[in-house]
Amino acid sequence: MKLAKIFILRNRGHETRITDTNNAHVTRTRLTAVVLLSLAMATIFALPTFGARPVRVAILPFQIHSSEDLGYLKSGIYDIISSRLVASGQIDVTGKSRIERVLAEMRPARVTEEVAREAGIRLKADYVLLGSITKIGDFISIDARLMDPEGKNPPSAVFAQTKGLDQLMVKVDEFARDIGGKILREPSAVAKEGEVKAETPSLVRRKKSSIVHGQEGVGFQRSQEFPFEIKGLDIGDVDGDGENEIVVMGEKEVRIYEYQENKIRLFKKLSGSRRDHFTTLNAVDLNRNGVAEIVVTNLRNNRLRSFILEYEEGRFRKIIDGQKFFFRVLQFDGKGQGLFGQKMGFGKPFSKYVYRFPFKGGKFVKGEKTRLPKGLSIFGLTTADINSDGTDEIIGLDESEHLKVIRKDGEVFEELWRSSDYYGGSDNSFEYWVNTSARNAVVYVPCRVLTADLDRDGRVDVITCKNTFSLGRIIERVRSHKTGEMVNLSWDGMGLSESWSTRPVVGYIADYQIGDIDGDGLDEMLVGLVKKKDTLLISLEGRKSVLLFYDFP
Numbered sequence: 001m002k003l004a005k006i007f008i009l010r011n012r013g014h015e016t017r018i019t020d021t022n023n024a025h026v027t028r029t030r031l032t033a034v035v036l037l038s039l040a041m042a043t044i045f046a047l048p049t050f051g052a053r054p055v056r057v058a059i060l061p062f063q064i065h066s067s068e069d070l071g072y073l074k075s076g077i078y079d080i081i082s083s084r085l086v087a088s089g090q091i092d093v094t095g096k097s098r099i100e101r102v103l104a105e106m107r108p109a110r111v112t113e114e115v116a117r118e119a120g121i122r123l124k125a126d127y128v129l130l131g132s133i134t135k136i137g138d139f140i141s142i143d144a145r146l147m148d149p150e151g152k153n154p155p156s157a158v159f160a161q162t163k164g165l166d167q168l169m170v171k172v173d174e175f176a177r178d179i180g181g182k183i184l185r186e187p188s189a190v191a192k193e194g195e196v197k198a199e200t201p202s203l204v205r206r207k208k209s210s211i212v213h214g215q216e217g218v219g220f221q222r223s224q225e226f227p228f229e230i231k232g233l234d235i236g237d238v239d240g241d242g243e244n245e246i247v248v249m250g251e252k253e254v255r256i257y258e259y260q261e262n263k264i265r266l267f268k269k270l271s272g273s274r275r276d277h278f279t280t281l282n283a284v285d286l287n288r289n290g291v292a293e294i295v296v297t298n299l300r301n302n303r304l305r306s307f308i309l310e311y312e313e314g315r316f317r318k319i320i321d322g323q324k325f326f327f328r329v330l331q332f333d334g335k336g337q338g339l340f341g342q343k344m345g346f347g348k349p350f351s352k353y354v355y356r357f358p359f360k361g362g363k364f365v366k367g368e369k370t371r372l373p374k375g376l377s378i379f380g381l382t383t384a385d386i387n388s389d390g391t392d393e394i395i396g397l398d399e400s401e402h403l404k405v406i407r408k409d410g411e412v413f414e415e416l417w418r419s420s421d422y423y424g425g426s427d428n429s430f431e432y433w434v435n436t437s438a439r440n441a442v443v444y445v446p447c448r449v450l451t452a453d454l455d456r457d458g459r460v461d462v463i464t465c466k467n468t469f470s471l472g473r474i475i476e477r478v479r480s481h482k483t484g485e486m487v488n489l490s491w492d493g494m495g496l497s498e499s500w501s502t503r504p505v506v507g508y509i510a511d512y513q514i515g516d517i518d519g520d521g522l523d524e525m526l527v528g529l530v531k532k533k534d535t536l537l538i539s540l541e542g543r544k545s546v547l548l549f550y551d552f553p
Contacts, residue, residue, distance in 0.1 A: 054092040055183055057085060058099055058125040060116055062144075063132035073133055077142075077172055081129070084176035090184060094123050113147060113155070120149030127183055131158075140168055141506065142175050146182055156182050157225075161503070223264060223547040228253070230528035230545040231428050232281030235515035236292030239267070239311045243519055246526065246547070247294060249281040254294060254309070259517055264547070270309070270316055275300045279430055279445055280379060281511070282329040286339050287359040293319070295339065297327045302431050302440065304344055308364070320364055326350070327357075328378045333370050334392065341366070342378040349432045349443040350377040373406050373413040375399050380424060380446025384460045386491045387416075395462055397424045397446040403464065403489075405496060417495035423447075425467030427481065427508055427530065452514055452523075454488065454552055462489040462496055463525075465509040484509035486527060486550070502550065507531045510545070517549065525550040 059081055062074050082093040102122050108115040113130065120128035131144030142160040160175040228250040238245050238256060246257040246264060252272045257264040272278060282295040294309040294316070306327045308320040325341030332340060332354065339357040342350055353369040372381075373394060380397030386405065387393065393416065394406040403419040424447035431440035450463040467484040483504040489496040512527040527548040 054090055055127065056092050056094065056123075056125045057127045057129060057183065058094040058120050058123045059129045060099060060103075060111060060119065060131075063111065076169060077131075077133070080169060080172045081176040081179065084173060085180050085183070088180055088184070091180065094125060099123065113145070117147060117149045117151060120147070125149060129179065142172060143506075144175075144179070146179060158182065221549040223549075225531075226250075226545040226547075228545065229530050229543040230510045230547075231278055232511045233513060233526060233528045233547070234281055234283035234294075235513050235517060235526060236283030236285070236294075237290075238283055238292045238294060238316075240291040244516055245283075246517065247281060247283045248528065248547070249278050249296065251278055252276050254278070254281070254296065259519070268316065272298070273300070276305075277302075277430060279428060280326070280328060282327070284329045284337070286329070286364070295327050295329060297325075299430050302433070306341075325355070326378050328381070330354075330378070330381060330383075332381065332383050332394075333368070334383075339364060340378055342372075344432060347434050349430075349441075354378050371411070373404075373408075373415075376404070376406075377446065380449050380464075382449050382451055384451040384462075386451070386460045386462060386496070387493075388459065388491075395449055395451065397449060397464070399443075401425060401444075401446070403449070403462075403496065405491075419496065421466070423464050423466050423487070425465070425469065425481070425484075425508065426510065427467075428510060447509070448512060450512075450514060459490060461499070463487070463512075463514070464489075465512060465527075466501070467508045468504075481508035481530075482506070484529065486512065486525065502527075505529055505548070523552060525552070 059078055062077055064071055064074070078096060085091040085093055099119070102119050103111070106115065106119060106122075111119075111130065116128045116130040126148070128147045128149055129144055130147065131142070133140075133142065140161070144158045145155045146158060147155045158175060158178050160171050160178070226248070230248060231251055232249040234247045235244050236247065237243060238247060243258070245267060246259060248255045248257065252274070254270040255266060256268045256270075258267045259265075277299040278296055279299060280297040283292045284295070285292045286295075287293065291311050295306075296309070297304075297306045299305065304324045304326065305321075306323040306325055307318045308327075309316045310319045323341065325343060327339065327341055329337060330340045331337045333356060335356070340354045341357055342354045345351040350372075352374075353371055355369045356367045357364045358367050359365075372378075373396070375398040376394070376396040377399075381394070382396070383392040383394050385392050386395065391407070394404075394408060394413075396404055396406070398404055398418075401422045401424045403421075403423045404415060405417040407414045407416055426444050426447050428445045429442050430445070431442055434441045447465050447467075451460050452463065453459065454461045454463075464487060465484055466487050468482045483506055485502050485504045486509065487501040488499050490499050507529050510528045510530050512525060514523050514525050516522060517524045517526060527550065528545060529548055530543050530545045
């Protein structure tokens with residue numbers, strides 16, 4: 001049986017991953033041949049000119065994250081990158097022995113960005129490249145950060161992915177070309193404080209879409225990095241100007257971005273108190289006044305204190321506050337989309353009923369209640385006629401993170417299908433008191449389940465995420481995520497089956513929404529990705545996030 005061989009390059013700023021399905025036992029002779037081929041290719045191309053004095057670059061030893069011994073890749077990757085940069089005639093690469101001597105003098109416990117910058121200063125380098133190779137599943141990812149040792153410019157992320165070991169070093173050659181382009185052209189990642197530039201020119205409609213259909217399609221577009229962990233996001237016209245904004249939520253703040261001229265620009269930042277724990281977010285015009293309300297589920301000292309924001313007279317104000325409900329905008333009870341609330345249960349995270357909150361008399365009021373199927377909550381829940389029988393089914397992620405399809409007949413629930421795979425896998429959690437325990441229990445909030453006819457074939461598609469964990473799901477309070485991907489499922493007569501998925505990205509998918517981001521009349525998919533950190537570093541440095549933009553065909 002052939003074994004899958006995988007590498008992933010990782011550093012503290014970004015992770016991606018790449019697949020190689022060749023036999024795991026690849027000889028060094030074969031790898032050397034690939035390296036020599038790539039080195040020969042490296043002399044064919046030339047980079048743009050920069051100036052009279054060559055730019056000095058120090059390539060630090062790439063870190064290897066794999067259960068296999070992949071140390072022999074370090075030399076090959078260094079040789080290709082250095083050869084590619086030197087071939088431009090505008091870049092000098094510091095020798096390996098000198099770099100090793102400086103690192104030996106510094107004797108760091110691990111090579112962090114701070115260590116890399118200090119080494120760059122000692123080496124009198126204009127740039128330092130810090131990278132890694134990581135093995136996850138069947139993927140190989142090359143990931144690095146190009147840094148100015150003086151810290152005058154923000155680091156620039158460089159990454160690459162490929163399938164097959166035979167193409168790995170060729171991909172490293174392209175990777176090196178990207179590095180050279182960044183060095184010689186000096187692109188600015190952030191134009192102004194509060195402004196985030198897309199890393200690609202625009203959200204261009206592509207023939208093959210950036211969503212992967214089977215083996216087709218590549219890539220996505222990515223925003224600049226956010227200095228916090230995304231908990232929720234949505235798309236909506238929250239200021240009434242006729243253009244959709246991107247609303248992004250952290251644990252204690254809500255940020256609103258405008259999409260203008262291929263950039264997302266910070267419009268407003270709204271901060272909560274230090275005791276707040278923002279959990280979920282929606283941005284929908286519920287009262288039909290032309291302005292989308294921002295609906296936030298919030299816990300303060302583990303007690304529900306949810307609120308709704310609305311833009312009035314140039315500022316956002318709370319039109320509802322201190323509500324003891326989990327809030328979510330759903331399509332659930334056959335009466336169209338609306339605001340629903342669910343109370344925390346006694347000794348359990350959720351009660352068994354949800355309440356619709358209609359807008360009456362100028363305010364949202366608690367209305368009719370509806371019982372939920374056992375194991376489902378207000379989160380990770382929707383309804384749609386997915387099997388085209390004229391009746392809506394309930395689709396939801398249960399408490400064990402399996403996807404279910406349920407038919408409701410009066411007050412009777414019938415389970416039509418339950419996935420064998422896990423879906424969702426959020427790291428968004430809260431604590432609740434269990435009367436049989438001396439400590440609070442942890443519940444992970446299910447990820448969204450969306451429905452839409454994306455391919456316009458008259459059938460409803462189900463869209464959700466699939467996050468995977470290094471340590472599985474057995475540890476209650478610590479989740480170490482490996483990768484995340486978006487999946488599309490459709491009814492095949494017996495159950496839901498996956499029809500496409502995005503390529504896996506390293507980190508975990510926190511939230512996502514479908515909507516018209518750029519005002520072209522076509523929907524895109526917006527995904528909030530929390531970048532993976534080593535567990536021991538989370539409390540010291542915090543997590544960082546990015547937004548991913550996907551086009552549909």
